[in-house]
Amino acid sequence: MASRIPSDLLYEIFSRLPIKSLFRFRCVSSLWRSIIDDPCLAYMQQTRCAEEPNVLVFHHPGKTTDVIFSPEGRLSEASLRSFSKFVTLKGYNLQCICNGLSCFTKSSHGNESIVVLFNPIRKQVVSLQPTPAAYPSRRPSPTQNGLTYYGLGFDCSKNTYKIVRVFDDESNSTAFHGEVFTLGTNSWRAIPKDPPCRLFGLPVFASGNLHWLAYPSDHDHVDEQGHHHRVGSKIVSFDISKEEFGLIYPPKFRWPGCLLDLNGNLAIVVVDCSMLRPPHIDIWVLKEYERKDQWVKEYDIDLKPARTCFFFNRLAAILELVEFDRVLLLRCPGRLFFCDLKTGRVRQFSIPKLCFGTEALCHKGSILSISGFQKN
Amino acid sequence: MADDGVNTKVEAVSKATTETIELRTEDGGVFDVDKPVAMEFLILKSFYEDEGRVFDKTSIRLPNVKQLELSKVIEYCTRALEFGAKSAAAAGDKDAERMVRQEREGFEAEFVDELSNEMLKELILAVNFLDIKEMLDFLIRSVANRIRNRSVAYVRQFFDIENDFTPQEEDQIHQENAWAFEGVDAD
Numbered sequence: 368m369a370s371r372i373p374s375d376l377l378y379e380i381f382s383r384l385p386i387k388s389l390f391r392f393r394c395v396s397s398l399w400r401s402i403i404d405d406p407c408l409a410y411m412q413q414t415r416c417a418e419e420p421n422v423l424v425f426h427h428p429g430k431t432t433d434v435i436f437s438p439e440g441r442l443s444e445a446s447l448r449s450f451s452k453f454v455t456l457k458g459y460n461l462q463c464i465c466n467g468l469s470c471f472t473k474s475s476h477g478n479e480s481i482v483v484l485f486n487p488i489r490k491q492v493v494s495l496q497p498t499p500a501a502y503p504s505r506r507p508s509p510t511q512n513g514l515t516y517y518g519l520g521f522d523c524s525k526n527t528y529k530i531v532r533v534f535d536d537e538s539n540s541t542a543f544h545g546e547v548f549t550l551g552t553n554s555w556r557a558i559p560k561d562p563p564c565r566l567f568g569l570p571v572f573a574s575g576n577l578h579w580l581a582y583p584s585d586h587d588h589v590d591e592q593g594h595h596h597r598v599g600s601k602i603v604s605f606d607i608s609k610e611e612f613g614l615i616y617p618p619k620f621r622w623p624g625c626l627l628d629l630n631g632n633l634a635i636v637v638v639d640c641s642m643l644r645p646p647h648i649d650i651w652v653l654k655e656y657e658r659k660d661q662w663v664k665e666y667d668i669d670l671k672p673a674r675t676c677f678f679f680n681r682l683a684a685i686l687e688l689v690e691f692d693r694v695l696l697l698r699c700p701g702r703l704f705f706c707d708l709k710t711g712r713v714r715q716f717s718i719p720k721l722c723f724g725t726e727a728l729c730h731k732g733s734i735l736s737i738s739g740f741q742k743n
Numbered sequence: 744m745a746d747d748g749v750n751t752k753v754e755a756v757s758k759a760t761t762e763t764i765e766l767r768t769e770d771g772g773v774f775d776v777d778k779p780v781a782m783e784f785l786i787l788k789s790f791y792e793d794e795g796r797v798f799d800k801t802s803i804r805l806p807n808v809k810q811l812e813l814s815k816v817i818e819y820c821t822r823a824l825e826f827g828a829k830s831a832a833a834a835g836d837k838d839a840e841r842m843v844r845q846e847r848e849g850f851e852a853e854f855v856d857e858l859s860n861e862m863l864k865e866l867i868l869a870v871n872f873l874d875i876k877e878m879l880d881f882l883i884r885s886v887a888n889r890i891r892n893r894s895v896a897y898v899r900q901f902f903d904i905e906n907d908f909t910p911q912e913e914d915q916i917h918q919e920n921a922w923a924f925e926g927v928d929a930d
Contacts, residue, residue, distance in 0.1 A: 372902065373871070376867065380887050380890075383883065384891055388892065388923075390920040390923035391895060391924055392895065393916050393920070395902075395906070396904050397908065400916070
């Protein structure tokens with residue numbers, strides 16, 4: 368007796384399948400195709416199925432962008448090549464990568480008003496030019512020299528993606544504002560309440576919120592060797608559904624932490640490279656998002672061999688951490704480290720072009736179909 | 744199968760003082776189930792809590808569940824509770840925790856190995872009806888593992904699905920991602 372499995376269970380099953388299987392099963396039936404093409408499934412699958420091969424993009428500010436594929440690259444060659452080509456195109460500025468979508472801005476007549484989204488897995492490119500936001504009084508203009516921070520996240524309640532950007536106000540140097548654009552609509556919308564602090568670095572999308580570290584404040588920590596460390600004492604969050612900024616306080620560390628998306632949850636990674644003890648990594652995860660003080664230490668790892676980790680000492684202030692299945696990548700000038708979270712073993716790769724200020728972005732494949740978002 | 748096929752009465756396997764609840768399946772099976780196990784079935788739990796009083800041996804009819812499925816569900820949930828208790832007892836001792844985890848994984852692997860595709864599907868429907876979150880998650884993961892590298896034909900047969908695409912439509916979808924059809928397990 369063939370009782371039908373209800374759709375909601377099909378979503379659950381599909382979210383645990385790898386992308387290759389999902390693409391193949393699109394031709395099982397029209398119902399299956401519609402579920403597999405549903406943005407909600409793409410998001411569920413991305414957070415649950417941790418085995419998709421990743422691509423690392425190194426963005427050397429003002430210079431070039433390099434793309435490195437994961438050592439176990441099981442992704443189709445065509446997708447990877449198209450990614451490489453696209454990412455190194457002139458005039459396109461890679462802003463962020465979230466949930467498998469790369470978000471670029473393209474200059475048009477001197478201002479970056481065109482947003483380009485790219486999903487290499489689906490080989491889809493969507494170019495959007497939302498109209499500027501309407502403001503009750505004078506519209507703030509972004510400073511030409513300041514950084515605009517972009518973030519991209521999935522809104523489950525609307526079953527679509529939203530792009531957020533935060534920029535400094537040109538006429539008021541202490542002010543910064545946020546705007547949001549819902550894919551499928553036509554224009555940017557002003558976010559009524561400004562972010563609580565300046566943002567820093569790349570965003571991490573987890574638990575329905577975008578997160579950035581707060582820009583280092585004046586409260587720097589000075590350690591025994593006289594080195595200054597940023598103390599990442601605050602995290603700025605943006606609720607993608609309510610469209611509101613908030614603040615989260617992570618546990619206090621001696622060392623600057625770095626944000627990470629660990630299976631859909633917000634995590635903060637702290638590397639102890641003081642050489643006062645064996646090199647060590649702690650990873651704290653916010654598992655129950657409503658209880659913002661409930662950070663759980665998920666990993667507590669000594670790194671080996673200690674000799675390799677000697678270079679951690681010269682990490683300078685910036686660490687980018689991304690997750691590769693269960694391997695974390697750390698980088699410092701000129702070198703890239705793979706760290707296996709299970710064993711603590713560290714392997715290093717020399718990448719000469721890696722320099723101070725290079726941003727490392729990690730791309731994790733998503734089955735999301737974005738062609739529907741293209742207007743006109 | 745680990746348990747025998749059909750029992751008309753399955754006695755509660757535990758201490759004499761444990762309260763049991765009688766469950767009757769739609770095909771005439773009667774089971775005396777330990778209350779802690781039965782309370783894992785959220786559909787029963789809410790029924791008890793709504794009523795607001797303690798039940799003795801009342802018989803509850805489960806309209807969408809057959810004997811074979813229920814006996815498997817009871818087997819899994821009983822062991823799951825045992826593992827839960829062992830896990831709690833081992834808390835803090837990394838080696839002991841690992842042992843419990845491995846024991847549990849071994850039991851789950853054996854449990855699912857014995858299930859035919861048809862049985863796995865029927866179990867999912869039963870467990871979905873009974874609202875047992877942990878077991879449902881386990882079964883869903885098991886189905887995903889069974890179908891993950893299989894062909895379209897296999898999957899259609901597994902879920903008993905009729906293809907509603909025309910040959911041209913199906914061909915086009917195939918072309919869109921031809922790479923996904925390579926290296927698939929033979930049927």
